[in-house]
């Protein structure tokens with residue numbers, strides 16, 4: 001089965017509304033010279049405050065809107081949080097759930113993340129479930145059990161059937177924001193394993209249809225080699241998405257040509 005490649009820009013806590021509009025204008029200029037490759041889906045996850053600014057030109061630029069996080073409840077006394085139905089109403093199609101920065105800095109557990117995955121689906125959003133091992137876990141040969149546990153627990157509150165959309169982002173923690181991108185062989189082998197676990201958890205049809213993204217220090221120079229791996233269906237891009245130019249080049253690398 002052929003899966004539609006997906007590349008998602010994760011701006012994290014960067015870009016004001018003004019900077020977001022500037023990014024969109026710069027992207028528009030690049031797209032006039034070189035449009036998105038056909039068949040590749042592109043999404044942007046700005047901070048909540050810049051969602052509306054990106055939404056203004058999302059259609060013209062061929063961008064889907066994504067959020068960086070959501071709460072597990074639809075509403076209630078949770079100061080500072082944003083719910084999945086609010087994000088759906090703001091125009092989001094995707095929501096990132098379980099990013100390692102949230103696991104580490106906000107103590108998010110697999111259990112809480114599972115409830116967010118379910119909340120996202122109830123609101124009609126496609127969850128981008130992030131999983132990844134730390135350096136220590138990889139060095140002590142624990143990568144596979146760690147990923148399996150994150151995936152099984154992260155999906156424990158949903159029952160996925162064929163036709164249900166899910167995106168998984170494999171993001172080794174040691175590669176995020178460090179400049180230490182995984183080799184294509186490592187990413188490919190690990191993502192093949194992730195697909196096997198998905199098949200065991202949700203069945204072969206869901207596993208076959210689910211896009212598994214790689215994330216962790218992807219740059220325009222490393223994208224084509226990673227994307228050549230059969231189980232790498234696109235990217236979640238942090239640092240290299242903050243400027244339109246390298247992000248555009250990473251997406252081009254997922255087209256039929258090279259970057």
Ligand code: PEP
Pocket residue numbers: 010171175176177178179215216217218236237238239240
């Ligand atoms: C991320 O935070 O999802 C990410 C992949 O970051 P970076 O590309 O900067 O490593």
